[in-house]
Each structure stands twice: as structure tokens, then as C-alpha cells.
Amino acid sequence: MSRKISFKDAINEALSLEMGRDNSVIVMGLDNAGGRGTDGQQDAWGGVLGVTKGLYGKYGDRVIDTPISESSYIGAAVGAAACGMRPVVEMMFSDFFGVCFDQMMNQAAKFRYMFGGKAVTPVTMRTCYGGGFRAAAQHSQVLYSVFSHIPGLKVVVPSTPYDAKGLLIQCIRDNDPVIFMEHKVLYAMKGEVPEESYTIPFGQANVVREGKDATIVAIGWMVHKALQAAQSLAKAGIECEVIDPRTVSPLDYATIIKSVEKTGRLVIVDESNPRCSMASDISGVVAQDAFKALKGPIQMVTAPHTPSPFSGALEDLYLPSPAKIEAAVKATM
Amino acid sequence: MAELKKEDLLKAYRTMKEIRDFEERVHKEFATGKIPGFVHLYAGEEAVATGVCMHLTDEDRITSTHRGHGHCIAKGVDIIGMMAEIYGKKTGSCCGKGGSMHIADLEKGMLGANGIVGAGGPLGCGAALAAKFKGKGGVAVVFFGDGASNQGTILESMNLANIWNLPVIFLAENNGYAESTGVKYNVPTPNIADRAAGFNMPGVTVDGNDFFAVYEAANEAIKRAREGGGPTLLECKTNRFYGHFEGDAMTYKAPGEVKRQREECDCLKIFAAKATASGLVTAAELEAIDKEVAALIDEAVEKALAAPTPTEADLLTDVYVSY
Numbered sequence: 028m029s030r031k032i033s034f035k036d037a038i039n040e041a042l043s044l045e046m047g048r049d050n051s052v053i054v055m056g057l058d059n060a061g062g063r064g065t066d067g068q069q070d071a072w073g074g075v076l077g078v079t080k081g082l083y084g085k086y087g088d089r090v091i092d093t094p095i096s097e098s099s100y101i102g103a104a105v106g107a108a109a110c111g112m113r114p115v116v117e118m119m120f121s122d123f124f125g126v127c128f129d130q131m132m133n134q135a136a137k138f139r140y141m142f143g144g145k146a147v148t149p150v151t152m153r154t155c156y157g158g159g160f161r162a163a164a165q166h167s168q169v170l171y172s173v174f175s176h177i178p179g180l181k182v183v184v185p186s187t188p189y190d191a192k193g194l195l196i197q198c199i200r201d202n203d204p205v206i207f208m209e210h211k212v213l214y215a216m217k218g219e220v221p222e223e224s225y226t227i228p229f230g231q232a233n234v235v236r237e238g239k240d241a242t243i244v245a246i247g248w249m250v251h252k253a254l255q256a257a258q259s260l261a262k263a264g265i266e267c268e269v270i271d272p273r274t275v276s277p278l279d280y281a282t283i284i285k286s287v288e289k290t291g292r293l294v295i296v297d298e299s300n301p302r303c304s305m306a307s308d309i310s311g312v313v314a315q316d317a318f319k320a321l322k323g324p325i326q327m328v329t330a331p332h333t334p335s336p337f338s339g340a341l342e343d344l345y346l347p348s349p350a351k352i353e354a355a356v357k358a359t360m
Numbered sequence: 361m362a363e364l365k366k367e368d369l370l371k372a373y374r375t376m377k378e379i380r381d382f383e384e385r386v387h388k389e390f391a392t393g394k395i396p397g398f399v400h401l402y403a404g405e406e407a408v409a410t411g412v413c414m415h416l417t418d419e420d421r422i423t424s425t426h427r428g429h430g431h432c433i434a435k436g437v438d439i440i441g442m443m444a445e446i447y448g449k450k451t452g453s454c455c456g457k458g459g460s461m462h463i464a465d466l467e468k469g470m471l472g473a474n475g476i477v478g479a480g481g482p483l484g485c486g487a488a489l490a491a492k493f494k495g496k497g498g499v500a501v502v503f504f505g506d507g508a509s510n511q512g513t514i515l516e517s518m519n520l521a522n523i524w525n526l527p528v529i530f531l532a533e534n535n536g537y538a539e540s541t542g543v544k545y546n547v548p549t550p551n552i553a554d555r556a557a558g559f560n561m562p563g564v565t566v567d568g569n570d571f572f573a574v575y576e577a578a579n580e581a582i583k584r585a586r587e588g589g590g591p592t593l594l595e596c597k598t599n600r601f602y603g604h605f606e607g608d609a610m611t612y613k614a615p616g617e618v619k620r621q622r623e624e625c626d627c628l629k630i631f632a633a634k635a636t637a638s639g640l641v642t643a644a645e646l647e648a649i650d651k652e653v654a655a656l657i658d659e660a661v662e663k664a665l666a667a668p669t670p671t672e673a674d675l676l677t678d679v680y681v682s683y
Binding site for chain 2 (some may be wrong): 051053093094096098099100101102103104106107108109110111112114129130131134137138139140141142143144145146148158178179181201202203227232277
């Protein structure tokens with residue numbers, strides 16, 4: 028018995044279920060309730076894009092508005108995690124990581140290793156990412172490859188409401204530091220989501236569409252663009268296999284390689300800038316580990332090496348599109 | 361000194377002596393080239409860590425700095441393990457994976473020495489937040505230096521701790537130097553504690569070379585935090601006898617400065633004089649401790665030198681709980 032809810036509501040539901048199940052789960056971030064210290068409405072925002080709305084009403088003190096000082100409150104979440112809590116801390120836009128990344132990169136990520144296996148740091152950092160909102164250069168970036176580079180962090184990038192709920196519950200229950208990345212455009216997307224709690228394991232890609240002629244690996248919002256391209260290509264008799272990794276660290280290279288061994292052709296669709304991207308990461312591993320299976324060079328469809336432009340006309344050119352993906356698939360043929 | 365019993369005095373002396381001898385020995389061994397990496401010595405500051413940590417239990421947490429050996433010993437981290445860690449051995453506190461700057465013992469509430477200046481501020485706020493949720497009166501102490509006092513993380517943490525009324529003590533160890541530059545240059549106010557008013561918390565400055573002054577001020581701040589009275593900024597003015605790191609020639613110090621500090625500002629000498637003058641302890645009792653500590657440090661070095669190094673299998677373990 029399932030119903031359709033939005034990606035945003037699926038995330039809200041995951042948080043609410045886990046907070047109900049485990050008292051050590053707390054939610055904290057800028058305006059995660061909203062209205063704290065004012066004479067107006069409490070729970071005024073529920074997060075800048077409304078994702079955490081209603082949690083304050085249910086869980087009170089465990090939903091915490093933070094001042095605008097990311098280093099201190101992201102670090103406090105890390106410290107609290109090292110002391111037995113399960114904080115879900117929000118970085119309002121992933122673009123802001125520059126002001127606070129030490130606490131995730133040098134602290135959370137490295138405690139377990141540096142302390143000889145004796146630390147457990149179960150912190151989840153939620154953050155929104157990506158373009159399509161005309162939010163311009165400092166609010167539109169796609170930075171999961173930067174986070175994936177760091178040993179000790181896990182990075183999760185769901186593409187559907189179903190995956191968002193299951194993966195976020197998994198993040199909260201996971202005992203390592205995880206960054207959960209929410210594409211802004213996907214917040215409104217609706218999909219079937221069971222009412223009960225469920226988890227989706229990390230490191231398990233989803234083969235969203237089967238096909239024998241070309242493999243398309245796509246991440247986040249790009250999964251949907253890839254599916255559009257695949258539909259169009261099918262009319263030309265080209266059957267694409269579309270793979271959604273769901274988590275980029277750990278990343279299920281095995282499923283991708285298995286698919287490439289079947290199709291011989293690989294296109295990777297990654298909304299990020301091209302240098303040191305997930306696209307180049309996946310290309311490198313496939314080229315090394317499945318070279319013989321490839322019938323031609325791997326194609327990477329990414330944004331250009333520029334900041335995100337503001338003007339809609341430019342942003343539409345900046346973002347990967349189904350047309351660009353189709354062209355890339357044809358280029359492998 | 362009314363509240364300190366004989367056993368407390370002996371314990372305080374032993375802890376400070378352990379720190380001093382540990383650091384003096386590391387200084388000596390480092391010069392032979394057998395200790396890898398960087399070390400930053402706490403010799404001269406012993407009264408601060410000791411005076412504070414004597415009020416803490418294993419449930420209370422501390423965050424530390426790159427100059428963390430003193431905090432570790434005062435918080436009860438095993439000295440044998442610490443020395444082995446500094447030598448990078450498998451029997452080290454962190455199995456040789458962390459080294460001097462990352463020694464930790466979470467079971468003792470020691471959340472780690474830290475190579476990032478100021479990083480302990482937010483982490484300590486997190487420990488205090490966890491203590492607040494637990495509701496058993498636990499506190500956190502954030503040790504940081506005059507150098508760290510300007511780092512955004514420390515200033516942000518002070519703000520956060522005060523708006524959330526966290527049970528945290530900001531412990532400024534002002535040894536006069538941020539690496540090679542002086543506190544007179546880096547901090548615009550006479551005391552770091554002068555900043556406390558800006559965050560609406562009590563700010564206290566004490567002579568960090570006097571164990572009794574530190575002990576008393578720390579007692580008040582920790583009690584305040586335990587009872588829900590919120591944070592304190594407690595500044596202890598002290599001195600470090602050695603350089604920022606071992607190998608630092610300290611040419612930025614005035615000629616004769618360290619010699620004068622070792623004669624006039626040595627917290628162990630000051631303590632011994634006051635403790636024996638009180639009649640509660642004798643010089644002979646302190647000398648007995650000196651001998652025991654010397655033997656302990658010898659044992660630590662012997663064991664560290666003899667201990668096995670980590671193997672190739674150890675390289676890849678403990679990045680994650682599961683991956």
C-alpha cells in the first residue's frame with residue numbers, strides 16, 4: 028500500500044521516524060525550526076526550503092536552531108557524535124562547506140583512524156546542492172567529488188523520494204560520518220514511498236533501466252535526464268542501461284563494470300565541474316579495471332569548467348541535458 | 361589550601377612531575393632522531409593541566425591541542441601507551457596511527473590532542489551538548505592557547521556555548537607565544553579573558569604557574585558549569601620552556617628568558633615550596649615521588665623502543681566502522 032510523496036517530505040519522514048525511534052537523534056542547523064529568539068511563530072521555516080518543518084512541534088528541544096557559525100555547530104555535532112549522540116546537522120547549502128570543512132575533513136573523518144580504531148562518530152550532515160534554481164555561483168555547486176576524496180567520510184546522493192527516505196534512515200543508523208546530499212530541484216519531485224521505516228544499504232547501485240547497447244551512469248538529478256535521453260535513444264534502436272550509484276562513497280564500481288562488460292560503452296553524466304569529478308573518477312577506474320570490455324572511449328557529460336552562471340539562458344547551457352547525453356551515447360557508437 | 365588534603369597534594373605533585381619528566385625525556389630522545397614527526401612540549405605549563413583535570417572524572421570530556429601530552433597525562437591517559445604512540449609503535453595509545461598530535465583515550469574522556477589550532481572549541485561544545493542532554497552534570501573543558509584565541513572556531517564556540525548555556529570551560533593557556541610571535545602582537549587586549557564580557561560569560565585570569573590558583577579558579581568554573589550556570593573563560597598565564605616544536609631554536613625569545621622562567625616561574629618549584637611550607641607534605645615524600653616517576657618514564661621509553669611497529673595490514677584498518 029504505497030502513496031506518492033515528495034522528495035522533501037520523504038526526507039522529513041525519515042527524520043521524524045528516526046527521532047521517534049532513538050532519543051539520541053537530534054536535528055540541528057540554520058532555521059531548522061526557525062523563529063528561535065523571536066516574538067513570532069516558532070517553527071517559522073522548518074529549514075530554508077521547508078524540509079524540516081513540523082519536527083520542532085513533535086520533538087521540541089531535539090530540533091535546534093543554530094546561529095550562523097558553521098564551524099562551531101557542525102563541529103558541535105561532530106563532538107556530540109563522538110560522545111554518544113546521533114546528530115543530524117544541516118549545512119544549509121553545500122556551497123558553504125568552505126567555512127567549516129575542517130570539522131568534517133580533519134576531525135570527524137579522521138578520528139577513527141587516528142585514534143587507533145577507538146572512536147565512533149555517527150554524525151550525519153545533510154546539505155542541499157545543485158543547479159537549476161538560478162541561484163548563481165555560490166548556491167548551485169555540485170561538490171560530492173570533493174567530499175568523496177576524503178577517506179573516512181561517506182557521501183550519499185539519492186535521486187528519488189524512495190531512495191531519499193531509505194538512504195537517510197541508513198545514514199542516521201550508520202556509525203560513520205556521512206554527508207547526505209539533497210538536490211534542490213528534486214525536492215518537489217513525487218514518488219512512491221512506503222509509510223514504514225526501511226533502509227537502503229550504501230555501496231549498492233540501482234540499475235534503473237536495463238539495456239544492452241550502452242551504459243549510462245548518472246548521479247542525482249542527472250538520473251532523470253539520463254532516463255529521458257534513454258527513452259529518446261530507444262526510438263533510434265539504441266537501448267541504454269542506466270545506473271544510479273545512489274552513494275558515491277562507497278561507490279559500487281562492480282555493478283558499473285558488470286554493465287560495461289555487457290555493453291562495451293560508457294557515458295557518465297555528472298552535473299559537477301569536470302576536473303576531479305565523479306565522472307573522471309569512474310572513468311579512471313573503468314579504464315583501468317575493464318579496459319578490454321570497452322569498444323570505444325568513455326564519454327563524460329559534465330558542466331563546463333566555469334562557476335554556475337546566474338542568467339537562465341546561461342544556466343540552461345551550463346547544465347547537462349538529455350540532448351547532450353544522447354549525443355554522448357551516439358559518440359560511443 | 362584548606363580543601364586540599366595530603367593525598368591530593370601528593371597526587372598533584374605526582375601528575376605535574378610525570379608531565380615534566382615525560383616532556384624532558386621526549387626532548388632528549390627527540391634529539392637522537394629516533395622519534396618520528398613533530399612534537400610540541402608542554403614543559404613549564406604542568407600546573408594548568410593538573411589544576412584543572414583534578415576536578416574532572418572520566419565522564420567529563422576535554423579537548424586538547426597540538427601541545428597535548430600534559431592534558432593526556434593529567435586526564436589519566438596511560439603513560440606507557442603514550443610513549444609508544446610517540447614512537448609510532450603498535451602498542452601505542454592509538455596503535456601508532458595517530459602520533460604525538462593525535463593521542464586520545466575516549467574512555468578517559470580525552471577527545472584527542474589536535475593538529476588543527478582551535479578545532480577543540482566546537483568539539484568541546486559538542487561534548488558539553490551531549491552532557492547537557494544526558495543530564496548527569498558532566499562538563500567539557502576546551503584547552504586552547506593564546507594563538508588559538510583568535511581562531512574563528514574558538515570565538516564561534518564561545519558564542520555558541522553562551523547562547524545555549526553549555527557546561528563548558530574555555531581554558532586559555534596563555535604561554536605568551538603563538539608559534540614565534542608574541543601575544544602582545546596577536547591579542548589587542550591585556551588579557552584573553554577580557555573577551556569574555558563580549559560573550560556574556562565570566563572571564564577570570566590567574567597565574568598559571570601556581571597550581572593552587574589554577575585549582576581554585578578551575579573549581580569555581582567547573583562547579584558553575586555542573587550546576588547549570590553555563591560557560592566560563594578561564595585564562596592561565598604560564599610559560600613554555602621549549603619551542604613551538606622540537607627543533608625550534610627559539611631565537612624569538614629574549615636572551616636569558618627561559619633561564620629566568622626555569623628559576624622563578626617553575627610551577628613544580630613553586631608548588632613544592634608552598635606544599636612543604638604548609639606542613640602537610642615533606643620534601644622526602646616529594647623526593648620519593650621523583651624517584652618513582654623517573655623509573656616510570658624509563659620504563660615507558662624502554663617499552664616503546666622494544667615494542668613492535670604496525671604492519672601492512674594495519675595501514676588499511678579502521679578508516680570506517682564499515683564500508
